[in-house]
Amino acid sequence: MKEDFLHFLWQFKKFDLAQLYTTQGEKLTIISSGLYLQKAGPDFFNAQIVIGAQKWAGNVEIHRKSSDWYLHNHETDPNYDNVILHVVWEHDMEVFRKDNTELAVLELSKFVSGKMLENYQTLMMDKTWIYCEKQITLVDGFVLDNWKERLFFERLEKKSRLIWNTFSETLNDWEALLFCLLAKNFGLNSNGETFLKMALSIPFQKIRKESFEVKNLEALFYGRVGLLYNENEDVYFQDLKGRWDYLRNKHILKRIYVDPVQFFRLRPSNFPTIRLSQLANLYHSKPNLFSKIIESKSLAEFYKIFDVSASDYWSDHYQFDKQSRRKEKKLTNAFIDLLLINTVVPLKFAYAAYVGDDISEEIVQLLSEIPAEKNIIIDKFRDFGIVANNAYETQALLQLKNEYCNKKRCLECGIGLELMKN
Template sequence: MKEDFLHYIWQHQYFDKTALATTDGEAVQVLRTGFYNADAGPDFKEALLQVGTVEWSGSVEIHLRASDWFRHQHQHDQKYDQVVLHVVWEADRPVQRADGTLVPTLELKGLVNLALLHTYQQLKQSQHIIPCAPFWPAVNEITKRMMLERALVERLETKGHEVLQVHKASGNDWEQTAYSVLLRGFGFNTNQPAVEQLVKALPLAILRRHRHSLLHLEALLLGQAGFLENAPLDNYVETLQLEYNFLSHKYNLQPDRMQRHQWNFLRMRPANFPSMRLAQLAAMLHAYPALFTSLTEPTTIEQYEALFRVPVSAYWQRHYMLGRVSKTVQTSLGKGSAHNLIINVAVPLLAAYSRFSGDKVYQDKAINLLERVREESNKITRLYGELGWQARNAADNQAALGLFKQYCQPVNCLHCAVGHKILKQNAPAA
């Protein structure tokens, strides 16, 4: 058992309150449980209790054993002088405040419904990847849908927070932020470390000065990434090398130039090669120089597809790598990859700007986009599919990912609406 279970028991008052009394025999009546405190100090604040004949307003501290009070050094912390009730599973010794006065103690052992405790232990010790899998079918669809919607919003808040960290690191520049997030999106996980370095090695401010020349943009991106050095030669490669040599000296880029070996090409489809991705990025920067606006203002999926599927230069329509002609022709990013960028670039930017501006319209727009994108299933959504829940769109997929990572994987059932419903259904309060 962990303390969070006792927090849950206290918050929902899932224990026998008949003849409730402290370890000293004083009657206890809970008038208000208090508010959970996630910061330093007692666990629940602003509780209202009647102990004996006296009504007390103050804090409630919760431990597995009463002796944990001393193990946590609360007797020396004045924040705990306001504790009016010490709630424990096992009262193994009396406790005192900093001034030496005794703290009334309530022992829950023997007061909690054994079926509730058993269900909790089943969830915590479950061998299933989704801990509540055996109980899932019995939970009503409204509860599941409500929890998934909550998990989606929380996932968007997390993604938005991550983008705001990038925004802070970018000197509060939304254009540089959009560039950083977009470049990370083009990395598609496999080349994330290299992408992170390229963002630092080639700021957007330099690229924007050459936004009118697709040739210059390709030379800067491919050159700074390390792809032009020792590349198989053809006329276009030689032209790119000349342009990069001039521009890199002009902006003193050489010290930060990357090496080709830093990029991963193994087990990748040619369309996903980093050289091809950088060519696609160059085409997009050329067509849409106002990057942040371009990534946050479109209102339809078709507009976002047009944004991400800008045709590449003629050279890259017949090449996946420098100096090597391809038998197939690819003029732009695939539709599936464009939808991937909507999910991993546009949506997090919208979520971040919603938090930054305080305008909920941007978050609503992010959710609306996800609801209109059909995303391929993944191993996580398939787990829920096996339980009878099917994702309808990218919003559902993102919700499932959020639910799994924040609740199922860490076995955080006590804070999940589905877990709460299971506990309540299988073991109601005594």
């Protein structure tokens, strides 16, 4: 028997409340089960109960066995001095406070129905992927939709917290923050951290000053990630190398150490050479990008903002001095969708919170217009009958799998709670 199940039983009072009594034989009435704060100290704070004729207010501690009180050394911890009730599944010994008075104990196993135990055992039975895989389609659609909405905003808030860390590194400059976040996402998983270090190492005012000439931006980006330090006879390479030598001296840019950019196992369209050129062209062609993004709301507006291509040199190259079949290297709608999901939407959400606005409906509407993401997690949910229709729903399902299913938080999950109730 796991403690999270006991927490669930106590929090939602899923046991026979009419005939409760303590292990000492005194009648027990629960007025309030208290607040489940999930912090250090007792499990539930500010509970109110009546034992016999005496009303008590204080904290409740929950364990599988009474002896766990001593196993966890609560008898020496002053945080547990105001515990008024010890809730356990199995009462295997008496527990005493520091003043030698006996602590009242509720042995839950005597008051929980067989059906409730069956529901729990069914929910936590052997799985191939997630515990509720055989039951998840039984959950009412209204309940599931409400839980998806909460999951979506949980994931968005988590992404926003990561944004604030970068915000301080950009000296609270929103334009600089956007540049850093876009750089990271242009690099995808393989080169994202290297691109982010590159972006953080170039003061954004330098980007503003050099944005009139796209080759200057390319030189800054390629130089910063170490792509211009090799010898190469390519004319375009030599031009950028000369610009890089001039710009790093002009802006007093000290050399930084970053992980080498990766080409291996990447599709050519995702090569760092192509993505950095597209990023350079974005900042060359779209001044005041942050303002445009904050003001835009529809998917069509964002597709227009990110309608950029790599420089013409890259139309028949993927790497320096290696010619390929000619093809315009334009940002695809699928890649723009990734930028919106991972950069634009979290940034807009964080900025709205910063200025005190609520753009929840706007964000849900935007993500609902974006096609569903394709990955193994979304495919597996579909196999078990949960089909995501758009990016709003896929983001919710990713949060569900990563933060609840993987961490076995079934009794904190809206789906798990609904299955237990039924």
